[in-house]
Amino acid sequence: MVRPTQHIHPPREPAPLRAAATVLLVRDGDSGIEVLMTRRSATASFAPGAYVFPGGGIDAADAASHALAARRTTQSDLHLTQAIAAIRESFEELGVLLARHRDGRPVTHGDILAMDRTAPFAPQCETLGLTLAADTVFVLAHWITDRDLPRRFDVPFLVARMPEGQVPIADEGEQFEPTWVRPADALARHAQGQFFMIFPTLRTLERLAAYDSVDALLAACAGERPLWTSCPRAGLLAGREARFMEHESPYGELALVCPDGQIVHALDWQTERPVALLRNVRRLTAPNPGAMTGPGTNSYIVGEPATGFIVIDPGPDDAAHVARLHAACGGDIRMIVCTHSHADHSPGAALLQALCAPARPPILGLPSAPTARPASRFTPDRALRNQERLVLAADSTGTPAADQAGVEAVTHTLEVLHTPGHAANHLCLVLREDGLLFSGDHILNGSTTVVDPPDGDMDQYLASLDLLDATCAVHGIEFILPAHGHVLGSARDAIARLKAHRLKREAKIAAAMAALPDGTPDDWLPLAYDDVPERLWPVAARSLAAHVARIRRHATGVRAA
Numbered sequence: 001m002v003r004p005t006q007h008i009h010p011p012r013e014p015a016p017l018r019a020a021a022t023v024l025l026v027r028d029g030d031s032g033i034e035v036l037m038t039r040r041s042a043t044a045s046f047a048p049g050a051y052v053f054p055g056g057g058i059d060a061a062d063a064a065s066h067a068l069a070a071r072r073t074t075q076s077d078l079h080l081t082q083a084i085a086a087i088r089e090s091f092e093e094l095g096v097l098l099a100r101h102r103d104g105r106p107v108t109h110g111d112i113l114a115m116d117r118t119a120p121f122a123p124q125c126e127t128l129g130l131t132l133a134a135d136t137v138f139v140l141a142h143w144i145t146d147r148d149l150p151r152r153f154d155v156p157f158l159v160a161r162m163p164e165g166q167v168p169i170a171d172e173g174e175q176f177e178p179t180w181v182r183p184a185d186a187l188a189r190h191a192q193g194q195f196f197m198i199f200p201t202l203r204t205l206e207r208l209a210a211y212d213s214v215d216a217l218l219a220a221c222a223g224e225r226p227l228w229t230s231c232p233r234a235g236l237l238a239g240r241e242a243r244f245m246e247h248e249s250p251y252g253e254l255a256l257v258c259p260d261g262q263i264v265h266a267l268d269w270q271t272e273r274p275v276a277l278l279r280n281v282r283r284l285t286a287p288n289p290g291a292m293t294g295p296g297t298n299s300y301i302v303g304e305p306a307t308g309f310i311v312i313d314p315g316p317d318d319a320a321h322v323a324r325l326h327a328a329c330g331g332d333i334r335m336i337v338c339t340h341s342h343a344d345h346s347p348g349a350a351l352l353q354a355l356c357a358p359a360r361p362p363i364l365g366l367p368s369a370p371t372a373r374p375a376s377r378f379t380p381d382r383a384l385r386n387q388e389r390l391v392l393a394a395d396s397t398g399t400p401a402a403d404q405a406g407v408e409a410v411t412h413t414l415e416v417l418h419t420p421g422h423a424a425n426h427l428c429l430v431l432r433e434d435g436l437l438f439s440g441d442h443i444l445n446g447s448t449t450v451v452d453p454p455d456g457d458m459d460q461y462l463a464s465l466d467l468l469d470a471t472c473a474v475h476g477i478e479f480i481l482p483a484h485g486h487v488l489g490s491a492r493d494a495i496a497r498l499k500a501h502r503l504k505r506e507a508k509i510a511a512a513m514a515a516l517p518d519g520t521p522d523d524w525l526p527l528a529y530d531d532v533p534e535r536l537w538p539v540a541a542r543s544l545a546a547h548v549a550r551i552r553r554h555a556t557g558v559r560a561a
Helices: 077-094 109-113 121-127 183-191 199-208 214-220 251-257 319-328 348-355 458-475 491-515 521-528 534-556
Strands: 017-029 032-040 055-057 099-101 130-132 138-144 152-161 175-181 233-237 240-244 275-278 281-285 298-304 308-312 333-337 363-365 389-395 409-418 427-431 436-440 479-482
Touching: 017 077, 017 199, 017 214, 032 077, 032 183, 032 199, 055 077, 077 121, 077 130, 077 152, 077 175, 121 130, 138 199, 152 214, 175 183, 183 199, 233 251, 251 275, 251 479, 281 319, 298 319, 298 389, 298 409, 298 479, 308 389, 308 409, 319 348, 333 348, 333 389, 348 363, 409 458, 427 458, 436 458, 458 491, 458 534, 479 491, 491 521, 491 534, 521 534
Parallel strands: 017 152, 308 333, 333 363, 436 479
Antiparallel strands: 017 032, 017 055, 032 175, 099 130, 138 152, 233 240, 275 281, 281 298, 298 308, 389 409, 409 427, 427 436
């Protein structure tokens, strides 16, 4: 866990959550699913003027009305309460009632007109002998309102088929203009500025558009668990607010830099100045964007003026980038660490060391193996040992800790982990005090790394993933700082997804090899990477070769050392 003293922005308590429920009423249209939406009042306290699904707060009467509702045997008490609240809200706001008479007859439009939408709901249903059709309401998603907003809700998005014969009529107080719309059409109109919707509505419609019928949608929701759960986070892109879900690339970085939801962190990639992630961690991205490097190679600066700095991955042979690193550290660089010897990571080390004369901080890392390509040859001043610790320390006055015995030191400790696979001399670093993993190229954000034999090895790569997962478990590591892309959050989940992806790809390669036993890698590549743009196949061919070598080794019972 990150030390509170290292956070850049002062802590603040987000607004408390209120329990609510929303329901998507859906029907099959001529061109696919249609969903019922309404426009909120322009004076509403939350999302004024937005097109939404009906819903609202859960009250005590909803939890007390279980006896009035039909339920599935797999439906929990919580989901039943939520379904009842959604049924009540759709009735009050739109005059749509998911209920039936106790003899099984459906509720008619005339029955609904006989009810008072402003009077207590449950007593009316009981008087009329109605059973609430909570058994037809399924959980689609779980949204938690963003931490930055002054009013926040913990709300399931439920889904139910629109009852036949009923006509939605807005209450003209909270809701207006009931509209049946295809998800794709709503999204297109929003993009044109004609149909304003808030972030959770947009993302829900994007997912809804993938289903071609109500039956298919309800079947997907039959597991009684939300298909996704999200509490979005917001940052700045080109100076404007931009929101992201957990699976999107910037999310982890926002969680690290702005844990309480402050909208202050710029996510735009730039190379002119370091980006502060914590008080003791900054990132300077080299100006070498490309297909293999994404937005560029991230150089990390660890430390503070009182301790001096360690630079991780000084980057390519780029004098201007190296000069910016030197300036950002005020010249006080104690160590230079290269995670591996590839040309976008280590060549800047000698340039940076020369700028630090006469101190000449040591260049640390692992020497390249004989299998390295000529452009990736590297010899450090000293080879790092596995689990070795690199320590920066100072006391509270800024004096080196060794000069004042008995004074509690401010320390930043990087532990070295040998993680071959992407390259034979690859290593990762753990910032022990703050639970951060600097992953080099072993784990990237936005793409998977290339494993290029003979210096790269897929068995070693997967074993190193297992090592990193175990390390994250032991040290409570939540964030991964990759050499390319934004910070990753939920570190162990990210590693698990990456390993699952590699094994899934390997299964496709094995299937291609079985289908074409006399084929070559060039024959297998189009089958195994049919979901990857053809322009990337030359790069994919390298990892395919690593998978083929692993498959053949395991078939003969031989494993890599």
